[in-house]
Amino acid sequence: MAYAEFLRARKSLAWHAAILAALTLAILYFAGDSHVHIDGSVSMTSGMALPLSQLAPIGMFFAAIFASSQGASLNRENATRDISWTKPVPRSVLALQYIAIDVAVIVIAFVLTMLAVAIVLLRAHVTPVVDPEFATLMILGAGVAVMWYALIQLLTFWFPAGARSIAGIIWPVALLALGLARVHGPLGAVTRAIDVINPLAYMSGVQFSSNGTQQQAITTLPLELRPLVVWLFAALFCAIVVTLWPKKEA
């Protein structure tokens, strides 16, 4: 077992849980129990019913931030290859073990975030409603975070260093790509093509704004297909990494 990655993941998850707990307490403390405002598009008033699927982007966002911290695990391992590459374990198995641990903790981070949101809802006397899109959007939200992780893994595993910079810069690049996709003309077309591998694009258009209108989607994929596509992309990126990482030379 990749015990080193397990130790790192456990530590990161503890930090994630602590930050969530602090944010939850802060929201509850400052918002009181009559009105809770979680982000720009989800506004809740005491007594209202809220479809749980609408909260998936919040879980995705926090889990994707968490995924950024886990995403360069194989790049980090380049610095300690004298230990990891001299274990009696094939490197591809080691890479798979690392990825399995990372994906597991990203999904746990997503679930923890949703639990924190649920606590805020219950405290605000908002009735959570399991709507028909709940399961789809939960799988999609976790999948986008995992695809985000896999993309960072793909972009960083080969380099000896610089992973943190890549994991950081990918955020503004992805957000910019979302924004430019709405532009008409060739720039918009190119950006929309790039957005095929932009995990955030698959979360676009899933949320209603506070006035009840649905946001415009970047991707033309129907919502039901998006979870499958993001998990397939994540699997593809991870497969490339698992294939190539063992071939690296020190």
Added chain:
Amino acid sequence: MTAPISLRGVTKHYGSFVAVDDVSLDVEAGSICGLLGPNGAGKTTTFKCLLGFAKPTSGAIAIEGAPLTPATFESLAYVPERATLYDDFTIADHLEIYRRSYKSYEPARARELLALFELDPSKRAKRLSKGMRTAVALTLAFSIRPRVLILDEPSSGLDPVHQRNVLDLMIDAAANGAAILFSSHQVGQVERAADSVAIMKKGQLIVNSGIDDLKTGEKIIEAVFAGPAPDLGDLAGDPRVLRIEQVGSTVRAVTREGSDEIAQRLFALHPKSIRTIDLNLEEIFMNAVSGDQR
């Protein structure tokens, strides 16, 4: 029977740069081979090829008679020049990683080694000095009682007491049948621990011999004359003479073989005194890498 560590014609190119050039070397079970060479000689690249960190451009490597596979590492330990550790983890975490990774890991042995190197298992790696990091790497390496050991500067940063401990550990492991290849810049360590020495220069293996054979092979004949040294004739051209040094009235002839005959030729020039000096390993190393060797 194939030696536990065997390199046959190993060459490694990085682009047009030849880092290792046709190196063949065997280290037998129960023996210690010291790998010497100036910086950039190709020692670390040779280790990388041995461990599968780099693919040789040509040549063959066998560990215990077979090509390197992940299973090989169950009995092969490596200590790099700069001990690689997980900085955020404690020494105890590192031992746990080893316990979970190696069937051959022996907790009792690890505890012995921790005590030997005076290491506190609760300390995080980032708080360790260079010498302590090396000591942790050595503890991990010897805790699996490896049959093959590859050590790159294994006493780097250690104090003299622990340097001696490392040599004792190596000698003990070899006595129990391990094959050990280690590099060092301290020729004295090689002289004390190794029974054979390999010297690399510019990627090539220029010396590969038992230490005793080397020492008995190379000698210095030193002749001191009453006045200025006489004309030495064609002595410098004698193939048995590696080098002639002449300072004032003293002539030193470095020989690889036939030292008695060379001494007789110098004696025939009527020196005031003449003596034969055995070369130590450091002088042999300096001769080998200075470029004067013929």
